[in-house]
Amino acid sequence: MTEPVVIIGAGINGLVAAADLAARGTPVRVLERGPTAGGAVRTEELTKKGFRHDVAAMNLSMFAGSQFMARHGEEMARHGFALVPISHPFAQALEPGDHIGVTTDLEETLSSFSNEADKETWRNLMAEFPERAGVVGGLLGTPMRRWPLAKFLWKTWRSLGTSKAIEVAQFLISSPRDWLDNTFEDPRLRTALSTWGMHLDFAPDIAGGAIFPYLEAMGGQAMGMVIGKGGADSATRALVSMIESHGGQIECNTEVTRICHTNGKVTGVEANGKIIDTSIILAGLAPKHLSRLAGPTADTRFDKGMEKFRHAPGTMMLHLALDAPVPWLAEPLKKFAYVHIGRSIDTASQTYAQAVAGLLPETPLLVVGQPTLFDPTRAPEGKHTLWVQARVVPAVIKGDAKGEILHKNWDDAKESMADRVLDLIEEQAPGFRATILAQHVVSPEDLEAGNPNLVGGDQICGSHHLTQNFLFRPLRGFADGHTPIKGLHLIGAAAWPGAGTGAASGFFAAQAIK
Structure with a gap:
């Protein structure tokens, strides 16, 4: 050529x-x-x-x-x-001081659960994870062309049999809430896992979203996660x-x-x-x-x-330079790469509905990344960076669900929305604001201006x-x-x-x- x-x-x-x-x-x-x-x-x-x-x-x-x-x-x-490598991939901050965390240590993970039945269910899910992950991962790794897909489906059916293959198909079209309600008893655990669906535009009640909470939860337990040095x-x-x-x-x-x-x-x-x-x-x-x-x-x-x-709704980003680690009320949160902040699965549903309706959500779901806990090369000695996503927010603002922010353009609204995000972190970590040395706020419009593929701040x-x-x-x-x-x-x-x-x-x- x-x-x-x-x-x-x-x-x-x-x-x-x-x-x-x-x-x-x-x-x-x-x-x-x-x-x-x-x-x-x-x-x-x-x-x-x-x-x-x-x-x-x-x-x-x-x-x-x-x-x-x-x-x-x-x-x-x-x-x-x-x-x-990271052994503590993610946790959910629930009511201030309460959390659920997934680590590569099974007993440490289970220690944050409050229900014995859920602990047994988790063990059973981990036992079957290699087989199911092989199927789901195989599908995600198969080109959507006739012969590769036909080969994958034939191989899967031969391996699992009709009953299990149908069960997997049903799982693939389930909503996060359906799968979680049918699997776990503790609403805290359901909340913690449902959050992962929001990363890919799956609010708790949207069909097809169960796969992502499952893969992230089981994958985090089995393998942890990695970030770039x-x-x-x-x-x-x-x-x-x-x-x-x-x-x-x-x-x-x-x-x-x-x-x-x-x-x-x-x-x-x-x-x-x-x-x-x-x-x-x-x-x-x-x-x-x-x-x-x-x-x-x-x-x-x-x-x-x-x-x-x-396109999916937008995302807002906050990048923070910190003088010290985040002072979480729940002490174990100081060991996790990602901390999701959201009190309930219903709050996540409400947040998504508000953003889709064009409203700045009252309680945006937060993904708080703490990379310098694991990779201190990213900041001066003793200092830290914080990576915060606010999911989800509207690309075009029609109003504010809380009735506080009157601006309807992102240039004027983003600092006020950033304050709302910081308030949610402060609630989980009193004294957090005092650690902030500098901040950089990125609105959905800013994301698209920097990368036109992120239409309306849609990061996926x-x-x-x-x-x-x-x-x-x-x-x-x-x-x-x-x-x-x-x-x-x-x-x-x-x-x-x-x-x-x-x-x-x-x-x-x-x-x-x-």
């Missing part, structure tokens, strides 16, 4: 595709509109010098366990990729180094303005006013931007589907509800990433298997190029 494969976007999927192709001798050019590679997997000094903050993604467990790393992990290590950009920097070592090119500050095609075939891209000839493009784009750059195709159903692709680039997942991501008939334009393939979080740092869509697309 003399013409390069052109990859639009240097997010994790684009970089993984480029690295795999370059390692196999295929010429690649990665075109990135921003000043640095990485997309949502970047680390920057956002508050004060010496404080390194993960801009979006912090947890690299999916990347560490990815098919790409299984194939290229040794080379990535040679290019400087390093991980920090020095920052999530440990992965990005190693990928860039790997690509360049094999002759690949990464061109930042290079905005693609048109995808060129003739007679239904890709011919090139226009970027910074110049045409780059190619017959293969891997586009790490939100569907609306794919349509904007490519224009109409010969398939009106595809064009309409890209236009109607639905599209809802994962059942009508937009599996065979329907991003659209029925195109779940393998192909488009009506020959040579143009969609990769990234909008493509199957969706959001996260696993970068499977980029790896799938690269593997399809011989």
Whole structure:
């Protein structure tokens, strides 16, 4: 191949595709509109010098366990990729002073449960986890193409039998609340696990969301989690180094303005006013931007589907430089990488409904990341960084559910909303505000301005509800990433298997190029 494969976007999927192709001798050019590679997997000094903050993604467990790393992990290590293992992955702060925590020590996890029946259920779930994780993980690692999918389904049926296969299928379409109500007795435990669904746009009562609380809970217990040493950009920097070592090119500050095609075939891209000839493009784009750059195709159903692709509600981020660790009332919370703040499963449902209705939620669900407890290289000695997501918030503000914030634009509302977030942390950790040295607030609009794929501050680039997942991501008939334009393939979080740092869509697309 003399013409390069052109990859639009240097997010994790684009970089993984480029690295795999370059390692196999295929010429690649990665075109990135921003000043640095990485997309949502970047680390920057956002508050004060010496404080390194993960801009979006912090947890690299999916990347560490990815098919790409299984194939290229040794080379990535040679290019400087390093991980920090974490034995205390996540906890839920409930009523102030109360918590449930999942660690790699089974008895330590169970000590935060209040119900003996739930402890026995947890042990049973862990016993069957390897078999079920093999099925669920196998599905998430299968390209949505006819023969790979048929092979997976046949193998699964032969392994499990009809009854168990149907049981797994029912589980895959269950809502978090349905699965949790049928599995555990303690409402505290149901709350703690349901929170994980909100990471992927699954409020407690939305069908198809049970899989995520299950995988995160059991996976956290079995394996813990990992973060990048020095920052999530440990992965990005190693990928860039790997690509360049094999002759690949990464061109930042290079905005693609048109995808060129003739007679239904890709011919090139226009970027910074110049045409780059190619017959293969891997586009790490939100569907609306794919349509904007490519224009109409010969398939009106595809064009309409890209236009109607639905994004999840927005996210607000707070990056904090701290003078000391968070003084949690519940002492064990000082040992966890993630602390979710939310008192009940019903509060989470209410928060989601308010955000979808365009209201600033009264009690946003918080994901509080404490990376410097495990990786002190991210801050000056004795200091800490805090990574806070407020899930979920509206992209466009129509009002405030609490009736306190009158502004309806994010530029004016974000500081007041940040105060609401800090109040929720302070309630769980009195004296917390006194530890803050500096803060950087990022609204949904700011997220999209920095990365247009995060439409409306949607950090997962599209809802994962059942009508937009599996065979329907991003659209029925195109779940393998192909488009009506020959040579143009969609990769990234909008493509199957969706959001996260696993970068499977980029790896799938690269593997399809011989």
